[in-house]
Amino acid sequence: MTLMEPVSCCGPLAAPGLSDAEATATADLFKALADPARVRIVNVLATSGEPVCVCHLTEPLGLSQPTVSHHLKKLTDAGLLEREQRGRWAYFSLRRQAVEKLSSVVEITAECCC
Amino acid sequence: MTLMEPVSCCGPLAAPGLSDAEATATADLFKALADPARVRIVNVLATSGEPVCVCHLTEPLGLSQPTVSHHLKKLTDAGLLEREQRGRWAYFSLRRQAVEKLSSVVEITAECCC
DNA sequence: TCGATAGATTGACGGACATCGATATGAGGA
DNA sequence: TCCTCATATCGATGTCCGTCAATCTATCGA
Numbered sequence: 001m002t003l004m005e006p007v008s009c010c011g012p013l014a015a016p017g018l019s020d021a022e023a024t025a026t027a028d029l030f031k032a033l034a035d036p037a038r039v040r041i042v043n044v045l046a047t048s049g050e051p052v053c054v055c056h057l058t059e060p061l062g063l064s065q066p067t068v069s070h071h072l073k074k075l076t077d078a079g080l081l082e083r084e085q086r087g088r089w090a091y092f093s094l095r096r097q098a099v100e101k102l103s104s105v106v107e108i109t110a111e112c113c114c
Numbered sequence: 115m116t117l118m119e120p121v122s123c124c125g126p127l128a129a130p131g132l133s134d135a136e137a138t139a140t141a142d143l144f145k146a147l148a149d150p151a152r153v154r155i156v157n158v159l160a161t162s163g164e165p166v167c168v169c170h171l172t173e174p175l176g177l178s179q180p181t182v183s184h185h186l187k188k189l190t191d192a193g194l195l196e197r198e199q200r201g202r203w204a205y206f207s208l209r210r211q212a213v214e215k216l217s218s219v220v221e222i223t224a225e226c227c228c
Numbered sequence: 229t230c231g232a233t234a235g236a237t238t239g240a241c242g243g244a245c246a247t248c249g250a251t252a253t254g255a256g257g258a
Numbered sequence: 259t260c261c262t263c264a265t266a267t268c269g270a271t272g273t274c275c276g277t278c279a280a281t282c283t284a285t286c287g288a
Binding site for chain 2: 017
């Protein structure tokens with residue numbers, strides 16, 4: 001359709017910037033949120049100011065208890081959640097640090113783009 | 115360890131807020147970025163102010179041409195990239211709209227948390 | 229029209245992941 | 259100490275995904 005620069009493809013690309021490790025780390029962070037159940041968990045924890053126990057996550061998610069536990073572990077391993085034992089129950093809350101990191105990753109992209 | 119509220123688990127949870135469709139849509143957005151190769155592509159497109167053609171993505175990614183094409187399709191289907199045909203070459207660029215949406219999703223979470 | 233080239237599509241393969249039932253762990257309460 | 263209950267872990271299963279070689283499509287140059 002649109003014909004421009006028929007001679008060569010395109011100019012030299014800007015500095016690579018991102019290392020393999022950085023790209024993988026960023027992808028892992030997004031991977032932790034790449035599931036509806038985990039998005040819901042983060043949503044619940046974000047809207048609730050306080051830590052939430054697992055027993056209040058199982059029912060609204062509509063998933064079995066082992067599956068919920070599995071997702072919580074994934075989020076915790078990714079550094080997004082904090083686990084706190086209160087007697088018999090386990091309470092989870094968002095880690096501010098991780099959310100800020102996620103925020104910064106996206107913002108950098110937005111700055112370069114917009 | 116820490117003993118609090120030994121009687122019951124925790125108070126009633128705040129409004130659900132997120133629908134199934136919203137959770138899935140958000141997860142799909144993150145899923146599009148849940149791969150190192152796609153993170154790199156977005157990084158290259160963000161650092162380069164101009165659209166970039168596929169021939170300049172294959173080599174720095176260290177992946178075969180079909181694989182790069184596959185990732186570009188995924189990002190495009192997710193609404194993150196825009197494709198433009200210039201003669202024989204295909205140029206890709208970031209869609210500002212999508213990046214802003216991603217930014218807003220993360221910001222809402224950050225607001226509730228921090 | 230024909231050959232060359234950029235990029236997309238297809239098919240196959242191996243690995244990762246979400247999910248569940250069953251079971252293990254660990255903390256309270258009796 | 260035994261029982262109960264909340265949560266984690268294990269093992270199995272089906273599905274999705276990243277990757278590549280081979281092939282198809284479309285555009286340009288001759």
